[in-house]
Amino acid sequence: MGAYISSQTVKKIIEINPYMLGTMAGGAADCQFWHRNLGIKGPALYYVDSEGGRLKGNRFSVGSGSPYAYGVLDSGYRYDMSVEEAAELARRAIYHATYRDGASGGVASVYHVGPNGWKKLSGDDVGELHYKYYPVTPSTVEQEMAEVAGP
Structure with missing residues (x-):
């Protein structure tokens, strides 16, 4: 099931019920087992x-890009x-994980879970987030050339 988990198109957040979300990285069978069994516990992460x-x-x-995401989250x-x-x-954490890790990517789905259940806040293509979080700026040489050329 590795190709299923590393897919750029599969939904990696599973909307189990109005109060429970699951995520997956790794074996799909393991994920399915825990999604069923954690549904009987109280609210927690x-x-x-x-x-x-x-x-x-x-x-x-979680997943292969998690060390990069943790760098952003922890800071x-x-x-x-x-x-x-x-x-x-x-x-931002999801984007940086996908930018640095070749096995990560697709959509950055962000949910908020509160006392009344979860709400999906956004689902952005990480390719589009690239222009927001990693904008291309002119190199120093290009800037110097523009200054020399003048208006």
């Missing part, structure tokens, strides 16, 4: 690995962030 380990926390990144996260600030941080 868990990271579950294929060996059955379970960690409770307030932010996680930008604050406990008192607004929903909009957190969503922007999430988009």
